[in-house]
Amino acid sequence: MKKTNKLSAAETGELLKTLKTRFEKNMNRHKGLDWTAVQAKLEAQPDKCRSLQKMEETGGEPDVVGYDKKTNEFTFFDCSAESPKGRRSLCFDHDALESRKEFKPADSAINMAADMGVDILTETEYRELQQLGQFDLKTSSWVSTPADIRKLGGAVFCDRRYNTVFLYHNGAESYYAARGFRCSLKV
Incomplete structure:
Protein backbone atom coordinates (compact mmCIF):
# COMPACT_ATOMS: atom_id res chain seq x y z
CA MET A 1 0.00 0.00 0.00
CA LYS A 2 1.08 3.55 -0.66
CA LYS A 3 2.58 5.51 2.17
CA THR A 4 1.86 8.92 0.64
CA ASN A 5 -1.20 10.84 1.76
CA LYS A 6 -2.28 11.74 -1.76
CA LEU A 7 -3.42 9.72 -4.72
CA SER A 8 -2.42 10.75 -8.23
CA ALA A 9 -5.06 12.50 -10.34
CA ALA A 10 -5.59 9.28 -12.31
CA GLU A 11 -5.96 7.20 -9.12
CA THR A 12 -8.40 9.72 -7.67
CA GLY A 13 -10.42 9.70 -10.89
CA GLU A 14 -10.64 5.89 -10.89
CA LEU A 15 -11.59 5.80 -7.22
CA LEU A 16 -14.33 8.42 -7.68
CA LYS A 17 -15.70 6.51 -10.68
CA THR A 18 -15.82 3.27 -8.63
CA LEU A 19 -17.45 4.99 -5.65
CA LYS A 20 -20.01 6.78 -7.83
CA THR A 21 -21.01 3.52 -9.54
CA ARG A 22 -21.43 1.79 -6.17
CA PHE A 23 -23.34 4.81 -4.79
CA GLU A 24 -25.79 4.75 -7.72
CA LYS A 25 -26.30 0.95 -7.52
CA ASN A 26 -27.11 1.04 -3.80
CA MET A 27 -29.36 4.07 -3.26
CA ASN A 28 -31.12 2.26 -0.38
CA ARG A 29 -27.98 2.87 1.71
CA HIS A 30 -28.16 6.66 1.37
CA LYS A 31 -31.67 7.79 0.48
CA GLY A 32 -31.94 11.49 -0.22
CA LEU A 33 -28.19 12.03 -0.63
CA ASP A 34 -26.62 13.42 -3.77
CA TRP A 35 -23.38 12.07 -5.26
CA THR A 36 -22.29 15.55 -6.40
CA ALA A 37 -22.06 16.72 -2.78
CA VAL A 38 -20.12 13.60 -1.77
CA GLN A 39 -17.67 14.03 -4.65
CA ALA A 40 -17.08 17.69 -3.80
CA LYS A 41 -16.19 16.74 -0.19
CA LEU A 42 -13.84 14.00 -1.41
CA GLU A 43 -12.08 16.27 -3.90
CA ALA A 44 -11.48 18.78 -1.11
CA GLN A 45 -9.94 16.13 1.19
CA PRO A 46 -7.32 14.04 -0.66
CA ASP A 47 -6.26 12.27 2.55
CA LYS A 48 -9.79 10.82 2.78
CA CYS A 49 -9.48 9.55 -0.79
CA ARG A 50 -6.29 7.76 0.22
CA SER A 51 -8.14 6.06 3.08
CA LEU A 52 -11.04 5.09 0.82
CA GLN A 53 -8.55 3.71 -1.71
CA LYS A 54 -7.05 1.51 1.01
CA MET A 55 -10.53 0.36 2.00
CA GLU A 56 -11.15 -0.50 -1.66
CA GLU A 57 -7.79 -2.24 -2.19
CA THR A 58 -8.38 -4.54 0.78
CA GLY A 59 -11.84 -5.57 -0.44
CA GLY A 60 -14.08 -3.36 1.70
CA GLU A 61 -16.28 -1.93 -1.06
CA PRO A 62 -16.80 1.37 0.82
CA ASP A 63 -20.07 3.22 0.31
CA VAL A 64 -21.87 6.21 1.82
CA VAL A 65 -24.21 5.13 4.61
CA GLY A 66 -25.15 8.45 6.17
CA TYR A 67 -24.82 12.19 6.50
CA ASP A 68 -24.52 14.24 9.70
CA LYS A 69 -26.05 17.70 9.23
CA LYS A 70 -24.42 19.04 12.40
CA THR A 71 -20.87 18.23 11.30
CA ASN A 72 -21.54 18.37 7.54
CA GLU A 73 -19.89 14.94 7.15
CA PHE A 74 -20.72 11.91 5.06
CA THR A 75 -20.08 8.51 6.63
CA PHE A 76 -18.61 5.61 4.66
CA PHE A 77 -18.68 1.99 5.86
CA ASP A 78 -17.26 -1.13 4.28
CA CYS A 79 -20.22 -2.70 2.50
CA SER A 80 -18.64 -5.89 1.16
CA ALA A 81 -20.88 -8.92 1.69
CA GLU A 82 -18.24 -10.60 3.87
CA SER A 83 -15.52 -9.15 6.08
CA PRO A 84 -12.94 -7.66 3.68
Whole structure:
Protein backbone atom coordinates (compact mmCIF):
# COMPACT_ATOMS: atom_id res chain seq x y z
CA MET A 1 0.00 0.00 0.00
CA LYS A 2 1.08 3.55 -0.66
CA LYS A 3 2.58 5.51 2.17
CA THR A 4 1.86 8.92 0.64
CA ASN A 5 -1.20 10.84 1.76
CA LYS A 6 -2.28 11.74 -1.76
CA LEU A 7 -3.42 9.72 -4.72
CA SER A 8 -2.42 10.75 -8.23
CA ALA A 9 -5.06 12.50 -10.34
CA ALA A 10 -5.59 9.28 -12.31
CA GLU A 11 -5.96 7.20 -9.12
CA THR A 12 -8.40 9.72 -7.67
CA GLY A 13 -10.42 9.70 -10.89
CA GLU A 14 -10.64 5.89 -10.89
CA LEU A 15 -11.59 5.80 -7.22
CA LEU A 16 -14.33 8.42 -7.68
CA LYS A 17 -15.70 6.51 -10.68
CA THR A 18 -15.82 3.27 -8.63
CA LEU A 19 -17.45 4.99 -5.65
CA LYS A 20 -20.01 6.78 -7.83
CA THR A 21 -21.01 3.52 -9.54
CA ARG A 22 -21.43 1.79 -6.17
CA PHE A 23 -23.34 4.81 -4.79
CA GLU A 24 -25.79 4.75 -7.72
CA LYS A 25 -26.30 0.95 -7.52
CA ASN A 26 -27.11 1.04 -3.80
CA MET A 27 -29.36 4.07 -3.26
CA ASN A 28 -31.12 2.26 -0.38
CA ARG A 29 -27.98 2.87 1.71
CA HIS A 30 -28.16 6.66 1.37
CA LYS A 31 -31.67 7.79 0.48
CA GLY A 32 -31.94 11.49 -0.22
CA LEU A 33 -28.19 12.03 -0.63
CA ASP A 34 -26.62 13.42 -3.77
CA TRP A 35 -23.38 12.07 -5.26
CA THR A 36 -22.29 15.55 -6.40
CA ALA A 37 -22.06 16.72 -2.78
CA VAL A 38 -20.12 13.60 -1.77
CA GLN A 39 -17.67 14.03 -4.65
CA ALA A 40 -17.08 17.69 -3.80
CA LYS A 41 -16.19 16.74 -0.19
CA LEU A 42 -13.84 14.00 -1.41
CA GLU A 43 -12.08 16.27 -3.90
CA ALA A 44 -11.48 18.78 -1.11
CA GLN A 45 -9.94 16.13 1.19
CA PRO A 46 -7.32 14.04 -0.66
CA ASP A 47 -6.26 12.27 2.55
CA LYS A 48 -9.79 10.82 2.78
CA CYS A 49 -9.48 9.55 -0.79
CA ARG A 50 -6.29 7.76 0.22
CA SER A 51 -8.14 6.06 3.08
CA LEU A 52 -11.04 5.09 0.82
CA GLN A 53 -8.55 3.71 -1.71
CA LYS A 54 -7.05 1.51 1.01
CA MET A 55 -10.53 0.36 2.00
CA GLU A 56 -11.15 -0.50 -1.66
CA GLU A 57 -7.79 -2.24 -2.19
CA THR A 58 -8.38 -4.54 0.78
CA GLY A 59 -11.84 -5.57 -0.44
CA GLY A 60 -14.08 -3.36 1.70
CA GLU A 61 -16.28 -1.93 -1.06
CA PRO A 62 -16.80 1.37 0.82
CA ASP A 63 -20.07 3.22 0.31
CA VAL A 64 -21.87 6.21 1.82
CA VAL A 65 -24.21 5.13 4.61
CA GLY A 66 -25.15 8.45 6.17
CA TYR A 67 -24.82 12.19 6.50
CA ASP A 68 -24.52 14.24 9.70
CA LYS A 69 -26.05 17.70 9.23
CA LYS A 70 -24.42 19.04 12.40
CA THR A 71 -20.87 18.23 11.30
CA ASN A 72 -21.54 18.37 7.54
CA GLU A 73 -19.89 14.94 7.15
CA PHE A 74 -20.72 11.91 5.06
CA THR A 75 -20.08 8.51 6.63
CA PHE A 76 -18.61 5.61 4.66
CA PHE A 77 -18.68 1.99 5.86
CA ASP A 78 -17.26 -1.13 4.28
CA CYS A 79 -20.22 -2.70 2.50
CA SER A 80 -18.64 -5.89 1.16
CA ALA A 81 -20.88 -8.92 1.69
CA GLU A 82 -18.24 -10.60 3.87
CA SER A 83 -15.52 -9.15 6.08
CA PRO A 84 -12.94 -7.66 3.68
CA LYS A 85 -10.64 -10.37 2.36
CA GLY A 86 -7.50 -8.22 2.59
CA ARG A 87 -8.12 -7.59 6.31
CA ARG A 88 -8.59 -11.05 7.74
CA SER A 89 -6.42 -13.30 9.91
CA LEU A 90 -5.51 -10.41 12.21
CA CYS A 91 -5.50 -10.30 15.99
CA PHE A 92 -7.24 -7.36 17.63
CA ASP A 93 -4.53 -4.81 18.53
CA HIS A 94 -0.79 -4.21 18.86
CA ASP A 95 -0.59 -5.47 22.46
CA ALA A 96 -2.29 -8.71 21.39
CA LEU A 97 0.11 -9.05 18.45
CA GLU A 98 3.12 -8.53 20.72
CA SER A 99 1.82 -11.07 23.25
CA ARG A 100 1.92 -13.92 20.72
CA LYS A 101 5.09 -15.93 21.11
CA GLU A 102 4.66 -17.98 17.92
CA PHE A 103 2.41 -18.12 14.87
CA LYS A 104 1.99 -14.35 14.89
CA PRO A 105 -0.42 -12.94 12.32
CA ALA A 106 0.87 -10.37 9.84
CA ASP A 107 -0.72 -7.45 11.74
CA SER A 108 -3.58 -6.43 14.00
CA ALA A 109 -6.94 -4.89 13.14
CA ILE A 110 -6.26 -1.71 15.12
CA ASN A 111 -2.77 -1.21 13.63
CA MET A 112 -4.05 -1.74 10.10
CA ALA A 113 -6.99 0.62 10.62
CA ALA A 114 -4.64 3.33 11.91
CA ASP A 115 -2.36 2.86 8.89
CA MET A 116 -5.39 3.21 6.62
CA GLY A 117 -6.55 6.38 8.40
CA VAL A 118 -9.92 4.87 9.36
CA ASP A 119 -11.78 3.67 12.45
CA ILE A 120 -12.87 0.13 13.14
CA LEU A 121 -16.67 -0.10 13.40
CA THR A 122 -18.27 0.12 16.82
CA GLU A 123 -20.93 -2.41 17.78
CA THR A 124 -23.59 0.27 17.19
CA GLU A 125 -22.22 1.07 13.72
CA TYR A 126 -22.05 -2.64 12.91
CA ARG A 127 -25.72 -3.02 13.82
CA GLU A 128 -26.54 0.07 11.70
CA LEU A 129 -24.74 -1.54 8.75
CA GLN A 130 -26.82 -4.68 9.18
CA GLN A 131 -29.98 -2.57 8.75
CA LEU A 132 -28.83 -1.87 5.17
CA GLY A 133 -28.43 -5.50 4.13
CA GLN A 134 -27.13 -8.86 5.29
CA PHE A 135 -23.40 -8.84 5.93
CA ASP A 136 -20.96 -11.37 7.41
CA LEU A 137 -23.10 -14.44 6.82
CA LYS A 138 -19.92 -16.59 6.58
CA THR A 139 -17.31 -14.34 8.22
CA SER A 140 -17.06 -12.18 11.33
CA SER A 141 -15.62 -8.74 12.05
CA TRP A 142 -13.74 -7.36 15.04
CA VAL A 143 -15.49 -4.29 16.47
CA SER A 144 -14.29 -1.58 18.82
CA THR A 145 -13.89 -3.15 22.25
CA PRO A 146 -14.72 -1.51 25.58
CA ALA A 147 -11.58 -0.70 27.59
CA ASP A 148 -12.64 -2.82 30.59
CA ILE A 149 -12.96 -5.92 28.39
CA ARG A 150 -9.68 -5.23 26.60
CA LYS A 151 -7.89 -4.65 29.92
CA LEU A 152 -8.79 -8.23 30.88
CA GLY A 153 -7.37 -9.61 27.61
CA GLY A 154 -10.56 -9.86 25.60
CA ALA A 155 -11.91 -8.30 22.44
CA VAL A 156 -15.33 -8.43 20.77
CA PHE A 157 -16.52 -9.23 17.27
CA CYS A 158 -19.84 -9.51 15.46
CA ASP A 159 -21.44 -11.52 12.70
CA ARG A 160 -24.88 -12.32 11.33
CA ARG A 161 -26.33 -15.79 11.72
CA TYR A 162 -29.93 -17.02 11.82
CA ASN A 163 -31.06 -13.57 10.64
CA THR A 164 -29.68 -12.12 13.90
CA VAL A 165 -26.62 -9.97 14.64
CA PHE A 166 -24.50 -11.53 17.36
CA LEU A 167 -21.80 -9.97 19.55
CA TYR A 168 -19.14 -12.41 20.79
CA HIS A 169 -15.88 -12.33 22.70
CA ASN A 170 -12.47 -13.89 22.17
CA GLY A 171 -8.95 -13.43 23.42
CA ALA A 172 -7.59 -10.33 21.69
CA GLU A 173 -4.56 -12.31 20.50
CA SER A 174 -6.71 -14.81 18.56
CA TYR A 175 -7.06 -14.65 14.80
CA TYR A 176 -8.99 -16.65 12.25
CA ALA A 177 -9.09 -16.86 8.46
CA ALA A 178 -12.75 -15.88 8.49
CA ARG A 179 -12.44 -12.90 10.87
CA GLY A 180 -11.46 -9.44 9.73
CA PHE A 181 -12.64 -5.93 10.44
CA ARG A 182 -14.83 -3.29 8.83
CA CYS A 183 -14.05 0.42 8.61
CA SER A 184 -15.82 3.69 9.16
CA LEU A 185 -14.66 6.96 7.62
CA LYS A 186 -16.17 10.43 7.96
CA VAL A 187 -15.67 12.87 5.08
